[in-house]
Structure formats: structure tokens, C-alpha cells
Amino acid sequence: MKVTHILLFSVMAHAFAADPAGFRAWTPNDLKLRQKALVPKMNEFKQAAENLGDFGNHTAWLAHREANGEMEIHQKWTDLMFVVSGEATLLIGGKVVNARTASPGEIRGTTSMGGEKKVIRQGDVVQVAAGVPHQFLIPAGRQITFFTMKIAAR
Numbered sequence: 001m002k003v004t005h006i007l008l009f010s011v012m013a014h015a016f017a018a019d020p021a022g023f024r025a026w027t028p029n030d031l032k033l034r035q036k037a038l039v040p041k042m043n044e045f046k047q048a049a050e051n052l053g054d055f056g057n058h059t060a061w062l063a064h065r066e067a068n069g070e071m072e073i074h075q076k077w078t079d080l081m082f083v084v085s086g087e088a089t090l091l092i093g094g095k096v097v098n099a100r101t102a103s104p105g106e107i108r109g110t111t112s113m114g115g116e117k118k119v120i121r122q123g124d125v126v127q128v129a130a131g132v133p134h135q136f137l138i139p140a141g142r143q144i145t146f147f148t149m150k151i152a153a154r
Contacts, residue, residue, distance in 0.1 A: 024053055024060070026147070031062060031084050035145045038064040045069070058151040066143045071096050071135040073107040077150040079128045083120050086144035089137040090126065091115045096133050111135060120144075129153070 019025065038048040046067035052060040065088070073096065094115030102108040112133050120126055128134045130153030138144060 024055075026052065026060075028084075031145075031147060034062050035064055035084060038062065038145070042066065052147075058149050061148045061150065062145065063148060064143065064145045065136055065138055067138055067140075069136040069138075071109040071112050071133050072102075073133050074128075074130055074150070075105040075107070076130060076153055077105075078130050078153055079126075079134075080149040080151060081120075081126045081128070082147040083122050083124045083126070084145040084147055085122050086138075087119065087121045087142060088144040090118045090120050090128075091133075091135040091137055092118060092128065093133055109133075 034050060034052075038050060041048040042064065047063070047065045047069060049061050049063040052062055062084070071091070091112060092115055094112030096107065096109035097111050097113060099107055099109040112135065115133065115135075117137070118126075136144065
């Protein structure tokens with residue numbers, strides 16, 4: 001039975017080693033390893049992200065945060081986020097305070113007035129449509145890692 005498990009693992013690892021055109025898979029173990037690699041790459045805001053692929057109308061990212069982010073609005077992208085580990089409060093909506101254009105199609109601010117708070121945890125899947133203000137709030141000593149598909153808005 002052990003030989004069967006080793007053989008099955010070997011076949012699965014081989015199948016994912018060279019993805020066929022139009023197919024991409026990230027295993028839970030792969031995401032954990034990538035998360036560990038992101039931690040030492042965090043910027044002064046205690047955030048790091050890795051682009052996992054560009055697929056035309058969407059991109060895949062893995063992001064790790066250990067502190068509050070800025071309020072942000074993506075005018076051209078919907079975020080579909082899968083929480084890999086940790087927990088955060090997601091502040092959604094409201095009027096962005098100190099709004100500024102960070103780059104074309106990307107607005108940032110310090111927070112929002114009138115937003116709604118939603119706690120998100122490992123295993124949760126969250127969608128934030130293009131144009132919707134959102135901000136990650138992360139208490140000291142906590143973290144969140146999430147896989148995001150950034151999908152072009154219609």
C-alpha cells in the first residue's frame with residue numbers, strides 16, 4: 001500500500017509539473033510554500049504579493065499581509081479572493097477618505113466613511129466588484145494570505 005501511495009504521489013506531481021496549454025493548478029501545499037517565500041519579501045507596509053500568471057482577461061495573485069492596507073478601488077478589475085490562511089476584517093464600500101489616483105484605474109485612500117465590515121477567514125471566498133472600495137484591516141500580530149483572481153470588468 002505504501003508503494004501505491006508513493007506511485008500516486010509521483011504521478012500527481014508529474015501531472016502538475018508541466019501543465020498543458022490552457023490549464024493551471026495550484027495545490028494547497030504549493031500555496032503554503034509560496035506564502036512562506038512571501039513573508040521575507042514584505043514591504044514597509046508589511047505586505048507582499050506574487051503574480052502567478054496572466055491569462056488575458058484575468059490574472060492570478062497570491063498576497064500576504066500582516067498590517068492594515070490602504071482603502072483601494074480597482075476601476076477595471078473585479079477581485080475574486082480565496083483566503084488561504086489567517087483572518088482579517090474587510091471594510092467594504094463607503095466614501096474613500098483622502099482619495100488619490102495611485103496609477104491608471106487604481107484609486108487609494110486612508111479609509112472610508114460609511115463602509116461595512118466583514119470578517120473573512122481561511123476557506124472563505126470573497127468577490128469585490130470593480131469600482132467598490134475595499135480595505136483589509138489586520139490586528140497586530142495577525143496575518144492573512146489570499147489567492148486572488150483579478151478579472152477584467154465588463
